[in-house]
Amino acid sequence: MKKRYVMIHDENRCIGCQACNVACRSENSVPEGVTRLQVRVEGPFGEAPDLHFKYHRVSCQQCENAPCVTVCPTGAAYFDDNGIVTINKDKCVGCMYCVAACPYKVRFMNPETKAADKCNFCKDTRLARGEDPACVSVCPTDALTFGDANDVNSEVSKLLNTKISYQDKSHLGTQPRIYRIPTKRGGIQS
Amino acid sequence: MIELDRRSFLKGAGAGGATCALASILPGSLAALEKEPLKALGEEVASICEMCSTRCPIKARVINGKNVYISGNKEAKSFGGKVCARGGAGHDLLYDPQRIVKPLKRVGKRGDGQWAEVSWQEAYELMADKLNTIKKEFGAETVAFSSKKGSLSGHFFHFAKAFGSPNTFTHGSLCPGAYVMASKAMFGTKLKRDLSNAKYIINFGHNLYEGINMSETRNLMKAQADRGAKLVVFEPRFSIVADKADEWHPIRPGTDVAIALAICHVLISDDLHDKAFIDQYVEGFDEFAKEVQHYTPEWAEPITDIKATDIRRIAREIAAEAPHALVDYGHRATFTTEEFEMRRAIFAINVLLGNIERKGGLYLGKKAKTYNKFAGEKVAPTLAKLTVEGMPKPSAKRIDQSDKQYTMTWKNGGIYQSVLEAALNDKPYGLKAWVMARTNPMQTMNDRAKVLAAMKKMEFIVVCDVYISETAAYADLILPESTYLERDEDVADKSGKNPAYYVRQRVVETIGDTKPSWQIFKEAADAMGIGNLFPWQDMETRQFAQLNGDAQELKRLKEKGYLSYGKPLLLREPSLVQAFVEQYPQAKATDADGTYSSQLKFKTPSGKIELSSTQVESFAPGRGVIRYRPVELKQADELYFIQGKVAVHTNGATHNVPMLANLMSDNGLWIHPVTAGKLGIQTGDRIRVTSSVGSEEGSALVTPGIRQDTVFAYMGFGSKTKELVRATGKGIHCGNLLPDRTAPVVGMNLHTTGVKLAKV
Numbered sequence: 001m002k003k004r005y006v007m008i009h010d011e012n013r014c015i016g017c018q019a020c021n022v023a024c025r026s027e028n029s030v031p032e033g034v035t036r037l038q039v040r041v042e043g044p045f046g047e048a049p050d051l052h053f054k055y056h057r058v059s060c061q062q063c064e065n066a067p068c069v070t071v072c073p074t075g076a077a078y079f080d081d082n083g084i085v086t087i088n089k090d091k092c093v094g095c096m097y098c099v100a101a102c103p104y105k106v107r108f109m110n111p112e113t114k115a116a117d118k119c120n121f122c123k124d125t126r127l128a129r130g131e132d133p134a135c136v137s138v139c140p141t142d143a144l145t146f147g148d149a150n151d152v153n154s155e156v157s158k159l160l161n162t163k164i165s166y167q168d169k170s171h172l173g174t175q176p177r178i179y180r181i182p183t184k185r186g187g188i189q190s
Numbered sequence: 191m192i193e194l195d196r197r198s199f200l201k202g203a204g205a206g207g208a209t210c211a212l213a214s215i216l217p218g219s220l221a222a223l224e225k226e227p228l229k230a231l232g233e234e235v236a237s238i239c240e241m242c243s244t245r246c247p248i249k250a251r252v253i254n255g256k257n258v259y260i261s262g263n264k265e266a267k268s269f270g271g272k273v274c275a276r277g278g279a280g281h282d283l284l285y286d287p288q289r290i291v292k293p294l295k296r297v298g299k300r301g302d303g304q305w306a307e308v309s310w311q312e313a314y315e316l317m318a319d320k321l322n323t324i325k326k327e328f329g330a331e332t333v334a335f336s337s338k339k340g341s342l343s344g345h346f347f348h349f350a351k352a353f354g355s356p357n358t359f360t361h362g363s364l365c366p367g368a369y370v371m372a373s374k375a376m377f378g379t380k381l382k383r384d385l386s387n388a389k390y391i392i393n394f395g396h397n398l399y400e401g402i403n404m405s406e407t408r409n410l411m412k413a414q415a416d417r418g419a420k421l422v423v424f425e426p427r428f429s430i431v432a433d434k435a436d437e438w439h440p441i442r443p444g445t446d447v448a449i450a451l452a453i454c455h456v457l458i459s460d461d462l463h464d465k466a467f468i469d470q471y472v473e474g475f476d477e478f479a480k481e482v483q484h485y486t487p488e489w490a491e492p493i494t495d496i497k498a499t500d501i502r503r504i505a506r507e508i509a510a511e512a513p514h515a516l517v518d519y520g521h522r523a524t525f526t527t528e529e530f531e532m533r534r535a536i537f538a539i540n541v542l543l544g545n546i547e548r549k550g551g552l553y554l555g556k557k558a559k560t561y562n563k564f565a566g567e568k569v570a571p572t573l574a575k576l577t578v579e580g581m582p583k584p585s586a587k588r589i590d591q592s593d594k595q596y597t598m599t600w601k602n603g604g605i606y607q608s609v610l611e612a613a614l615n616d617k618p619y620g621l622k623a624w625v626m627a628r629t630n631p632m633q634t635m636n637d638r639a640k641v642l643a644a645m646k647k648m649e650f651i652v653v654c655d656v657y658i659s660e661t662a663a664y665a666d667l668i669l670p671e672s673t674y675l676e677r678d679e680d681v682a683d684k685s686g687k688n689p690a691y692y693v694r695q696r697v698v699e700t701i702g703d704t705k706p707s708w709q710i711f712k713e714a715a716d717a718m719g720i721g722n723l724f725p726w727q728d729m730e731t732r733q734f735a736q737l738n739g740d741a742q743e744l745k746r747l748k749e750k751g752y753l754s755y756g757k758p759l760l761l762r763e764p765s766l767v768q769a770f771v772e773q774y775p776q777a778k779a780t781d782a783d784g785t786y787s788s789q790l791k792f793k794t795p796s797g798k799i800e801l802s803s804t805q806v807e808s809f810a811p812g813r814g815v816i817r818y819r820p821v822e823l824k825q826a827d828e829l830y831f832i833q834g835k836v837a838v839h840t841n842g843a844t845h846n847v848p849m850l851a852n853l854m855s856d857n858g859l860w861i862h863p864v865t866a867g868k869l870g871i872q873t874g875d876r877i878r879v880t881s882s883v884g885s886e887e888g889s890a891l892v893t894p895g896i897r898q899d900t901v902f903a904y905m906g907f908g909s910k911t912k913e914l915v916r917a918t919g920k921g922i923h924c925g926n927l928l929p930d931r932t933a934p935v936v937g938m939n940l941h942t943t944g945v946k947l948a949k950v
Contacts, residue, residue, distance in 0.1 A: 013415050015399040015407075015430050017837035018853055022278035025849060026259050032852060044428055044895045049440055051895055053433045138261055140272045140404060141411040185433065 003082040003148040005062070005121055007136070008159050010181040013143035014055035016041035020135030020144065027125050027134035034108045036060070036119040037135055052185035055143075059135075060085060060106050060119035061168060061176035068098035068107060068116075076116070083177070084123050089115035103172055121146070149177075216658070216913065218294045218307045218670070220702060221287035227255030228285075229699040236263050236751020238682070238694040240674035241276035241283070242840040243339060244403045245682070247752045248273060250280075250675060250697040257281055258675065258697060265752040266684075266692070268386075268405040275838045275853065276402075282849040283673055284701065288915055289656055290670040291702025300646060301664045303912055310703070314717035316667055320650040321353065322718060324622045330354030331586035334609050334621050336361075338628035341679045341694070345708040346627045348578070349715055352723040356584040357621070362603030364634045365841075368936045369519045371598045372533035375806050376541075378793030381552040382686060383516055384760070385409035386417070388550035390508045390515035392453075393423045394446040394525075394536065399430035401521060401835035413550075420511075422504055424449055424496070426832055427860065427902045428895030437504075440897050443830040444526035444823045444942050445494040449501060450517070450535035451818055452490035455482045456505035457542045464512065464544025471790065472541060474802025477815045485818060493820075495897075512543040514550030522835065524938040526821050527931065534816045541799055547762040547790055556759055558689040564786065566776030570689035570755035573681060574738050578723050592618040595810040596937050605937035607635050607930055613644035623650040627707050628671065632660035633842030633906055636928035636939045637883045654707050657846055663911035670704045677706040678729040681736045681747065687758035687766075693733065693747055761786040810935050824944025829865065830897075831881065831945040833905040833924045841906045845917035857921040858891030860902040861947070866892040869949055876950035881943050884926035887950060901947060 016039050024030060024037045037059040044051035066085050069077045076091035077098050092115035099107045099116060110117035122133040131137065136144040147156040159165075165179040215221045230252035239246045239260070247263035249271075258281035264271035283289065293313035298304030308316075324332060335350035336359040337343040347358045362370070373381050385391065386409035398407045413419035414434065423435040424446060432438040441449065457463045458479050468475050487498035487505075508515045517539045526532060537552075545551025558570040589612040590596055590605035599605050609624065609631075611617040624645070635641050645651060645664045653665040662668050679694040705713075712724045726732045737744045747753050757773060760766050764784045771777045781788050794800045807814025824830055838853045839845055845855070859877060871877060873892045878885060879901065886908060896902055908923030931940040 010415075012434075013411060015411075015434070015837070017399070017402060018275040019273060019278055019837075021853070022275040022849060023259075023261070023273070026257060026278055026281060027253075029253075029257055032848065041430075044433070044893065048428070048894045049438050051428050051433070051438070053430070134259075137271070138273050138278060140270075140274055140402060140407055141399075141415075142270070142408075 001150055004150040004177070005082055005084060005146070006149045006156050006160075006177040006179060007062070007121070007133070008145045008156055008165065008179045008181060009057045010143045010145070011055045011183040012181060013141045014039060014057075015141055015143075016053070016055050017140060019138045019140055023134040023138040024119070027122060031110065031112050034110065034117070036106075036117070052183060054183065057178065057180070058104070058106060059178070061104050061174065061178045062121065064175035064177065065173055067101040067103065067174065071097040071101040073097065080123070084121055085118075086120055086123065087116055087118070089113050092116050103169055103174060216288060216290070217305050218290050218292035218668075219287060220285070220289045220291050223291065223702055226701075228252050228258065228701075230255070231696050231698060235695055235697045236265070236749070237697055238674070238679075238692055239273070239277045239280065240694075241280055241844060245340060246273065246277060246404045247684075247692050248277060249751065252698060258284065262404065263751050265750045265754070266405075266690070267754070268409065268686070270404070270408050272404055272408065274402045274404065276840055276844055276850060279847055279849040280673070280675060283656065283844075283847045284675050284698070286846070286848055288846060289673070290658055290668060291704050293670060293703075294658075294668040296666045300666070301911070303663065305668070310705070310713070313667055313669060314714050317652055317714055318717040318719070321623060321625075324649060325354065328620075328622050329586060331356060331584060332620060332622040333357070334359065334589075334612070334624045336606060336609070336624070336626050336629050336631070339603065341682060342627055342707050344680065345711055348723075349711040350625075351581055351584070352715060352720045353718070354582045354584050356586055356588045358604065359606040359609065360603030361606060361629060361634060363599065363606045363937050364939050365522050367599070367602050368524060368529040368933070368938050369521070369533045370602050371936045372530055372537060373519070374598065374602075375803055376534060376537050376794070376800050377554075379554055381519075381537075382555055383518060383552055384550055384687075385516070385518075386412045388413050388514060388516050389417070389419050390511040391419055391421045392504065392508060392517040392539075393421060393431060393435070394450070394518065394520055395423070395425035395429070395834075396518045396520040397425075397429045397431045397834055399434060400837045402837055403521075420507070426830065426897045426900045427834065428893075429834065430837075439496050439500065442493070442495045442897070443832050443900055444821060446525060447528055447532035447535050448485070448490040448493045448818060449496060450532065450539060451482055451485040451816070452487045452501045453505040453508075453517075454478075454535065454538050454542060455485045456487060456502050457509055457539070458482060460506065460509075462506065462509035463542040467544030467546075468541070470787070471546070471792075471799050473794075473796045473798040473800045474815070477802040478538065481815050481817055508539075509543065513545040513548040515543055516540055516545055516551050522941075524933055524941045526823065526942065527933040527940055528819055528821055529933045529938050530813065530935040531816055531818065538801060538816060541801060546799070547760045549760060549763050549766070553687065553760050555685050556688055557683060557685045558755070561685075561689050561756060561759065564759065564770070564778050564789075565756065565774040566778060567774060569774070571737060571740060571743060573683060573691065573736050576726070576732060576735055578725060581723060587618070589618060589621070590937065595813070595935050597809040598935070599937040605932060606631070607932060607939050608937075610635070610637075610640050610644045610930060613647050614640070622648065623652075624648050625652045626661065627654040628656075630655075630659045630661045630842035632664070632911075633909070633923070633925055635930075636925055637930040638910075638923060638926040639884060640930055641925070654710060658911070658913035659842070660909045660911045660914060663913050669710050670702070671707045671710065672700050672704040676700045676704065678733075679706070679708065680729070681733050684752070687760060688754065688756040690752065690754040691747060692752040695748060695751070761790045806935075813935055823942045828944030828946055830900040831879065831927055831943050832900060832902050833941060834902065836904040839904070839906050843906075845906055845909065846914045848916065851916035855907075855916060855920045856889065857904040857907040858889045859922060860891050860893050860896040862896050862898040862900075863892055863894060864898050865901075865947070866890065869947060871947075871949050878948045878950050879922065879927060879945045880948075881927040881929065881945045883929045886922045886926055888922040901945065
């Protein structure tokens with residue numbers, strides 16, 4: 001059976017420390033000035049002392065209905081066998097349609113390869129070796145879980161079945177494979 | 191890149207062939223070398239991080255000769271194989287073009303930024319000549335030695351002792367010293383916290399989610415997220431730990447001691463304290479109980495701005511979870527000059543809860559010697575202490591020991607800032623030279639202008655570092671240390687509830703002409719004629735001797751990087767003692783209740799926990815019993831200025847590492863909307879903060895996450911020397927605003943002061 005790789009970001013456990021950001025940069029040799037992944041600590045929201053921060057993971061959402069793939073004129077952006085939105089940099093002509101089309105603003109032109117770039121769950125590096133993506137492997141507080149949602153026994157399936165989760169901008173119909181467990185602070189209880 | 195006017199460039203260029211002013215390439219920096227591929231020393235090497243002083247166990251893998259991927263070492267279970275942003279960016283320090291890889295000699299005026307590359311031989315000769323001359327003319331004690339703590343300081347202070355100076359300092363009095371001394375005064379030793387098993391945790395601004403200590407950060411999250419522990423945070427700022435807490439109480443800065451004492455009051459007056467524990471283990475309870483009679487929650491309310499009803503409720507809540515509940519004794523001080531009382535009052539709550547040597551409480555480290563004794567067999571090897579015969583005994587008194595109240599400080603790294611008064615005002619006697627290793631007092635010590643003046647008065651300054659730090663910029667000689675990824679070091683003890691060792695190993699071959707500091711000071715000793723006091727050949731011979739010649743065990747340690755022995759043991763926890771006894775048939779007999787309660791002894795004069803201490807009273811009259819004393823931290827028309835740690839930087843050390851500088855190079859000043867509104871300040875506006883000693887310009891961050899009477903900045907920013915290219919001139923320099931004020935008994939440098947705020 002094909003895999004359906006998903007990632008879950010638990011905003012209760014995330015502390016916004018950027019360990020993921022740095023690990024991603026190191027593993028995937030992401031050049032200075034561009035980024036595949038960051039966590040934005042937004043806020044605080046609310047009235048003191050009942051304040052809360054929002055820990056917002058900004059990275060490719062691995063949409064199942066990906067606008068970047070739809071607009072790509074050359075087929076450089078495509079879904080691989082396991083559904084990971086992937087870039088064939090040899091086919092990329094640098095038109096930047098995908099950069100414009102991405103509702104999450106997470107695609108960028110790689111200044112070294114001159115092709116579009118973004119998170120691909122470390123498929124060329126760690127996933128190929130059977131390891132978790134870099135961000136997952138270093139996360140100090142275990143806020144990230146990665147795995148195959150088609151496998152009912154996987155950690156991700158268990159989490160999705162037992163915790164309230166949401167997807168960013170789901171109203172656009174992009175069907176992201178990044179799920180977020182909302183923070184209990186600020187009113188949403190899980 | 192640095193901008194330079196043509197005049198100073200020409201001036202620099204005229205000073206000699208090997209010299210140049212700060213153009214685009216720093217002399218002696220990595221940028222001056224051809225970029226070569228990294229030479230890995232193994233597929234994946236287990237080692238120890240050095241991006242902060244927590245020193246987490248890591249694994250490092252070289253990718254395509256270009257990059258190093260660093261993760262945690264899974265052998266160390268409580269660290270979970272994880273690494274923080276700083277740890278993950280270690281390779282970026284390794285390959286930073288601005289890192290120094292040749293010894294440098296100052297050729298212009300001090301601080302002018304004109305350097306000449308010299309050979310190691312020349313550097314050692316210069317050092318030997320200057321230091322030996324000063325020793326001959328003024329005495330060895332006129333040379334101060336200061337270093338980052340850890341394996342480095344061991345070798346470096348050995349060098350200081352061999353030279354004959356008693357004046358050695360770590361950053362203890364600028365950071366974590368107070369809780370260590372409070373703990374030693376009460377328990378005779380340092381304590382550790384079992385956060386992961388605690389059901390209720392009170393935290394006084396110990397921001398473990400930004401000042402990351404991997405094992406403790408994970409344990410706190412585990413307690414909260416997996417085990418449903420309640421976390422209550424008292425902190426003037428809405429930090430990440432405050433956000434993750436169940437309750438955040440914006441306390442008035444520096445008044446934590448009043449909350450701690452009021453909680454003690456409630457525990458005793460409501461009869462919620464563990465009387466059996468106190469009878470068995472505690473000395474001086476009655477004096478303490480009499481003193482805290484006055485410290486009601488109603489008394490604490492106007493001091494702290496925390497409602498008496500909340501204090502009372504929290505005291506009762508934590509008592510209900512005792513003994514599996516703790517009050518975190520913190521890390522970086524110093525909120526108030528009453529630091530000794532504050533940390534002792536926190537420990538006192540833990541004592542009243544009876545959580546010592548219980549799950550979720552505080553406990554004593556179990557090193558091999560203790561552990562083996564309980565097990566009745568050799569579970570873990572003991573580490574041999576390598577001593578050298580014939581070390582000189584300095585005749586001079588340390589500069590921080592002329593006042594008896596500071597008796598406890600010298601064993602805990604001394605009062606670092608006493609270097610300033612000694613250098614500037616000959617108190618108690620003058621200093622002529624300062625040798626430093628991986629320490630940056632221009633950032634971490636208070637009153638930057640005073641630090642600078644003290645440095646300028648010195649006849650000779652040597653700094654061993656990886657960058658031309660803000661401090662190194664004023665040195666006469668810079669000795670470039672290899673980064674931790676290029677160094678082998680002594681085996682280190684990492685015991686917790688059971689014994690553990692780990693070791694730092696080289697991951698890549700050394701880039702450029704750098705050396706590990708243990709080798710630098712061994713070779714310097716040779717040049718100075720005291721090389722006979724450094725009888726070891728190299729690091730491997732030392733490691734071998736440390737493990738008592740057990741080659742097999744050393745090999746295993748190097749392969750795994752981290753070795754843990756036995757299972758966790760807490761002497762008063764029945765389930766752990768039972769598992770321990772089952773594991774080791776020769777184990778000591780337990781008490782009737784199935785624990786080792788009767789074996790729990792403390793290294794204090796009475797052998798008990800000294801809630802009140804006649805020993806402390808003897809060297810610090812009036813301090814035997816924990817007592818509240820009001821402190822003035824600011825003037826009425828000023829705002830409190832406080833600082834803290836951020837997850838992507840380490841105090842005065844990492845702000846020039848490219849990847850981390852890119853993440854954060856500036857520290858905006860947190861200002862409450864009401865305070866900002868009165869001054870017409872909006873986020874992003876340029877502002878000026880002025881204290882009694884200095885003035886800093888920065889940018890405003892208007893946020894409800896701070897008290898109206900307080901402003902906050904992350905520390906370590908705003909470097910003022912041009913060599914630290916990525917960090918210079920960005921943000922607020924905290925050390926330039928904090929006055930040089932030393933706390934009684936513990937000798938800590940105060941970290942809270944008053945400032946005036948204005949829009950620029």
